[in-house]
Each structure stands twice: as structure tokens, then as C-alpha cells.
Amino acid sequence: QVQLAESGGGVVQPGGSLRLACGTSGFKFDNYGFHWVRQAPGKGLEWVAFIANDESNIYYAESVKGRFTISRDTSKNSVYLQMSILRGDDTALYFCAKGPSGKSYGIDVWGQGTMVIVSS
Amino acid sequence: DIVMTQSPASLAVSLGERATIHCKSNQSVLNKYNDKKYVSWFQQKPGQSPKLLIYWASTRESGVPDRFSGSGSGTDFTLRISALQAEDVAVYYCQQYYSIPPGFGGGTKVEIK
Numbered sequence: 748q749v750q751l752a753e754s755g756g757g758v759v760q761p762g763g764s765l766r767l768a769c770g771t772s773g774f775k776f777d778n779y780g781f782h783w784v785r786q787a788p789g790k791g792l793e794w795v796a797f798i799a800n801d802e803s804n805i806y807y808a809e810s811v812k813g814r815f816t817i818s819r820d821t822s823k824n825s826v827y828l829q830m831s832i833l834r835g836d837d838t839a840l841y842f843c844a845k846g847p848s849g850k851s852y853g854i855d856v857w858g859q860g861t862m863v864i865v866s867s
Numbered sequence: 868d869i870v871m872t873q874s875p876a877s878l879a880v881s882l883g884e885r886a887t888i889h890c891k892s893n894q895s896v897l898n899k900y901n902d903k904k905y906v907s908w909f910q911q912k913p914g915q916s917p918k919l920l921i922y923w924a925s926t927r928e929s930g931v932p933d934r935f936s937g938s939g940s941g942t943d944f945t946l947r948i949s950a951l952q953a954e955d956v957a958v959y960y961c962q963q964y965y966s967i968p969p970g971f972g973g974g975t976k977v978e979i980k
Contacts, residue, residue, distance in 0.1 A: 782969070791958075791960065791971060791972075791973050791974045792909075792911075792917065792960055792962075792971040792974070793971070794968050794969050794970060794971065797967065797969070806967045806968070808968055809968075842916055842917075847922070851964065852905075852964035852965070852966070852967060852969040853905070853907055853922060853962075853964040853969070854907065854909075854919065854962070854964070854969075855919050855922070855928070856919070857916040857917050857918070857919075858916060859916050860916055
């Protein structure tokens with residue numbers, strides 16, 4: 748059974764940093780790319796970042812470029828999102844999402860999300 | 868960037884009636900080499916994460932009821948729910964995965980009339 752479980756969310760002050768983690772199970776981790784997608788309270792879905800299965804392709808939304816870093820650790824079957832210089836408009840539920848293949852930009856499975864609140 | 872524009876923003880349909888949601892891209896998302904349209908549809912029920920319903924514009928994900936169907940050309944796409952059930956109350960999103968950034972439509976909230 749394919750499962751994604753995000754963790755690491757919380758309350759952080761503007762300008763602060765936070766690292767989100769996405770633990771995975773039920774499939775061969777090395778074969779798939781992953782996304783982070785966020786959803787501000789009461790709003791729609793906003794794509795944040797993508798990492799290919801072999802890390803050959805890494806992309807970011809313009810709104811987070813230079814502040815967020817996506818990475819993956821095969822030994823832990825996990826994907827990470829390092830967030831820095833956080834702003835109020837980064838407040839959102841952050842979803843980890845699995846791609847259907849190594850380099851496809853599609854999404855086939857979502858985690859439950861972890862909430863990030865940026866507030867003083 | 869490819870922009871996905873969804874309509875309507877909300878929709879109220881009687882139980883058993885058809886619901887139709889539209890999504891238009893500002894550029895083609897058709898790959899002429901494999902003849903595939905890089906559009907997915909997701910369902911997000913209140914308090915839940917999104918769930919994949921349709922990919923390649925018209926391929927139903929395993930386990931998705933056949934009352935859900937997708938269609939479309941290179942820039943105009945449609946999600947249909949043939950006979951709305953109470954459990955279909957949700958927000959529906961289209962997404963293009965043809966290019967980066969793989970953006971989403973603004974969502975369509977489907978309610979029972």
C-alpha cells in the first residue's frame with residue numbers, strides 16, 4: 748500500500764526556517780519523482796517544488812525560488828523541503844505528492860499534509 | 868507558464884443529475900509524439916487531501932467509479948460526473964503536467980442542490 752506521511756510543520760516567526768519531511772512506503776522509492784504542493788487556508792492548490800527520481804531535475808515555483816530547497820534521501824525513503832526566510836504568505840498546508848514515474852510532472856498519490864503557520 | 872482556467876467556480880447539482888466542469892489551458896498540453904494530453908483531475912473532499920481521478924485527460928484511475936469521465940482536446944478539457952452521488956460533494960481541480968510549473972486550476976466546488 749502506497750503511503751506518504753509528512754511531518755515537521757509548526758508555527759514559525761517571519762524570517763525563520765523549517766524543514767518538512769515526507770516518509771514513504773509501499774513502493775520502490777528510487778523509481779519515482781516527488782512534489783511539494785501547498786494549500787493556503789480556504790484556497791486552492793499551489794505547486795511548490797519537484798525532484799526527479801535521480802535528482803537530475805529539480806524545479807521550484809517562482810514564489811519560493813532561492814528560499815526553499817527540495818531534497819531526497821534514498822536510505823530513508825524520504826523527501827524533504829527545507830524552507831527559509833519564511834513569510835506570512837507561506838502559511839499553508841504542505842502536501843508531499845508522488846509522481847507516476849521518475850521524471851513525470853504528474854501526481855498520483857498525495858500525503859495528508861503538514862501545516863505551516865508563519866506568524867509573530 | 869501554462870495557466871489552467873477552471874469553470875464554474877461552484878456548481879449545485881441535484882442527486883442523480885450530471886455535473887460538468889471545464890478547464891482551459893492557455894497553451895496546448897498535447898504531446899504530438901505520443902498523442903497524450905497531459906491533464907489530470909483531482910477530487911478533494913472536505914478535510915482530506917486530493918485524490919487522483921483522471922490522468923492523460925481521459926484515463927480513469929484504478930478504483931474510481933465509472934460515473935467520472937474526462938475528455939478534451941489540446942486546450943479544452945471536461946470532467947463529467949454522470950449521476951451525482953452525495954459522496955461526490957468536493958472541490959475538483961484540473962492540473963497540467965506537460966511542463967514546469969505543473970499548475971492547477973482554481974477549483975470547482977460541487978454541492979448538492
